[in-house]
Amino acid sequence: MKTLNLVQAVNDALAVALEAHDDVVLLGEDIGRFGGVFRATAGLRERFGEERVIDTPLSEAGIIGTAVGMALYGLKPVPEIQFSDFIYPGFDHIVNELAKYRYRSGGQFPCPVTIRTPVGGGIRGGHYHSQSPEAYFIHTPGLVVVCPSTPRDAKGLLLASIRSPDPVLFLEPKPIYRKAVGEVPEGDFEVPLGQARVVREGGDVTLIAWGAMVSLCEEAAARIAPSGVECTIIDPRTLWPLDIDTIADAVSATGRCIIVHEAPRTCGFGAELAALVQERCFLHLEAPIRRVTGWDTPFPYTLEHAYLPSVERVLDAVEATIAF
Amino acid sequence: MAKTEQAATCDAEATEQVGREKLRGFLQQMQLIRRFEERAAREYASGRISGFCHLYIGQEGVAVGALGALEPRDHVITAYRDHGHALLRGCTPRAVMAELMGKVTGAARGRGGSMHMFNPEQRFHGGHGIVGGHIPLATGFAFASAYEQRGDVTLCFFGEGAMNQGAFYESLNLASLWNLPAVYVIENNQYAMGTPLSRASAISDLAMKATAFGMEGEVVDGMDVTLVNACIARAAKRAREEHRPTLIEARCYRFRGHSMSDPAKYRTKDEVDERKAHDPITLATHTLLERKWASEDEVKGWDDEAKDAAADAAEFAADSPQPSLSDLGRYVYAEPLSWRLDDAMTPHVREEG
Numbered sequence A: 001m002k003t004l005n006l007v008q009a010v011n012d013a014l015a016v017a018l019e020a021h022d023d024v025v026l027l028g029e030d031i032g033r034f035g036g037v038f039r040a041t042a043g044l045r046e047r048f049g050e051e052r053v054i055d056t057p058l059s060e061a062g063i064i065g066t067a068v069g070m071a072l073y074g075l076k077p078v079p080e081i082q083f084s085d086f087i088y089p090g091f092d093h094i095v096n097e098l099a100k101y102r103y104r105s106g107g108q109f110p111c112p113v114t115i116r117t118p119v120g121g122g123i124r125g126g127h128y129h130s131q132s133p134e135a136y137f138i139h140t141p142g143l144v145v146v147c148p149s150t151p152r153d154a155k156g157l158l159l160a161s162i163r164s165p166d167p168v169l170f171l172e173p174k175p176i177y178r179k180a181v182g183e184v185p186e187g188d189f190e191v192p193l194g195q196a197r198v199v200r201e202g203g204d205v206t207l208i209a210w211g212a213m214v215s216l217c218e219e220a221a222a223r224i225a226p227s228g229v230e231c232t233i234i235d236p237r238t239l240w241p242l243d244i245d246t247i248a249d250a251v252s253a254t255g256r257c258i259i260v261h262e263a264p265r266t267c268g269f270g271a272e273l274a275a276l277v278q279e280r281c282f283l284h285l286e287a288p289i290r291r292v293t294g295w296d297t298p299f300p301y302t303l304e305h306a307y308l309p310s311v312e313r314v315l316d317a318v319e320a321t322i323a324f
Numbered sequence B: 001m002a003k004t005e006q007a008a009t010c011d012a013e014a015t016e017q018v019g020r021e022k023l024r025g026f027l028q029q030m031q032l033i034r035r036f037e038e039r040a041a042r043e044y045a046s047g048r049i050s051g052f053c054h055l056y057i058g059q060e061g062v063a064v065g066a067l068g069a070l071e072p073r074d075h076v077i078t079a080y081r082d083h084g085h086a087l088l089r090g091c092t093p094r095a096v097m098a099e100l101m102g103k104v105t106g107a108a109r110g111r112g113g114s115m116h117m118f119n120p121e122q123r124f125h126g127g128h129g130i131v132g133g134h135i136p137l138a139t140g141f142a143f144a145s146a147y148e149q150r151g152d153v154t155l156c157f158f159g160e161g162a163m164n165q166g167a168f169y170e171s172l173n174l175a176s177l178w179n180l181p182a183v184y185v186i187e188n189n190q191y192a193m194g195t196p197l198s199r200a201s202a203i204s205d206l207a208m209k210a211t212a213f214g215m216e217g218e219v220v221d222g223m224d225v226t227l228v229n230a231c232i233a234r235a236a237k238r239a240r241e242e243h244r245p246t247l248i249e250a251r252c253y254r255f256r257g258h259s260m261s262d263p264a265k266y267r268t269k270d271e272v273d274e275r276k277a278h279d280p281i282t283l284a285t286h287t288l289l290e291r292k293w294a295s296e297d298e299v300k301g302w303d304d305e306a307k308d309a310a311a312d313a314a315e316f317a318a319d320s321p322q323p324s325l326s327d328l329g330r331y332v333y334a335e336p337l338s339w340r341l342d343d344a345m346t347p348h349v350r351e352e353g
């Protein structure tokens, strides 16, 4: 075990993958000599060479489209999109090529690309450096969508993603790149895709959160525990395909459910989660499922603190759910 | 770009063409941008500006020379390094600084920040944060103006990094195909973040790309405000009179890092110093002094005025209010979204105590 922050854990996973598999290549804007804007790829070009850690021009459609071709040929490309807000020039290639290739070739062409990209607000970055786009990708059949909340999960899930036969959108919660620090197994290790993590167990309310929202929920749970309210917290880790069983078991046990995410509320992933939970837990529910989310506005610049879910807003929801 | 000793002044022929009055104005505009940006850097360091902030220091000659060749009715659109263009197109130093600080008195009413300056009255259609995303918009403006037969021209600025986006190729093809009155200016400051041009473009003579679109292409020394002015004047005339677009590569350099958080370790101090010897402000100053078109005292006086304007802007911005919480849902749709509890559009605040 060693102690790493989340971005170091990503770096560690990439190094293990490059070491273990000759067909893994990284590509992206300023990922080589510069080491990436968040330093996620620092030192990798020096270690593995510029044929495998490739600096690209500013060209998201080119980066993602090229990665699709590389994967069809048999490589395992791991493109980085600097901020998920910049992914849209390549959106067509994700939705119409990457996600559908296996299906539309009748299963003959797998397309194992792992797109890494930072998500989330809280760095006062405004409209174009803060958004949480998971719902667009979950809505696209054929994609696996992953979002770790700890350094351990970041490493284990990234290695599992790179080795997955399916395309993966690997969303890295940038506000906790350095804040999240923890023990990470050394060397090669995987956290299986499709398995949720039970972060905390309690009998009264189930909180569902991922990425930077997990530690926020932990703080809320710790703050309300002295008043006798105990929270279960579930981190799906793989947002899709979803480990609905773990979630349904938890909600059935507590009878109350709150979903917390940064993205706007309407058609956010919370909406789908709420639908799935009520389908499975209807007779166990003691209160309506609540959502604590970003508002249905573009991501604001100075009002970020009011936009993002806060511990206070989570506590409000917990109290309202208990009181219902 | 000639790197001779004479480069310490602006091009003689272009200087004649620009003339005394205009060149004096250009210098003052460049001084204002320089001092404004320096002040913004200080405000950023003090924490009053947050997020991402990209300074225009070193590139002043491009925007000043180019916008000096336009008519008021012409349209201007640019990328995120937009403070200079905004100041030249009617955004006051106060409005730009207030926007940087996210205040309601800002050029986008505090909703955007550094990359989001706008001024519809002077047809300044803003800063844009998605690299390359605004190039097709310029083509759209040019289309609309041709459609309306207004005779106005659209000037579009973007970096040499943006040129590698697909949007660039699609937009320029349309502009040429449809004979649109547009001028596309690549501000080639040699770097896209840490990536030098040589590692991002297969060719280094960027104006050559114009050939592939069947349009005119020109290279200009972007550190010489007079050459830029003459070059853009030619292109604007071509757009206005012949309805033909032009691609211009303005070779320039940014003296600071890409953004406030970039120490710019990917280039040497020698390289930066060499470029600073061709500082557009120094070139224009020497030219004015040498021709006795301005005195040292005048130049110093303008510089002091620029510093004062920047200081006044910072004070004004700091004293201005932020958008209020109840306005979070404003400007999303035409009708302001109302303040309602449990509404997905607006927040509620946890009652304290």
Ligand SMILES: Cc1ncc(C[n+]2csc(CCOP(=O)(O)OP(=O)(O)O)c2C)c(N)n1
Binding pocket: A029, A058, A060, A082, A086, A089, B081, B129, B130, B131, B132, B158, B159, B160, B161, B162, B163, B189, B191, B192, B193, B258
């Ligand atoms: C679509 C997109 N990709 C990436 C970025 C991140 N980014 C912002 S500026 C920049 C470099 C742009 O370089 P250039 O176009 O030369 O403009 P300059 O900064 O030199 O003015 C990059 C990669 C972005 N904002 N948008």
Ligand SMILES: [Mg+2]
Binding pocket: B159, B160, B161, B187, B188, B189, B190, B191, B192, B193
């Ligand atoms: Mg550039």
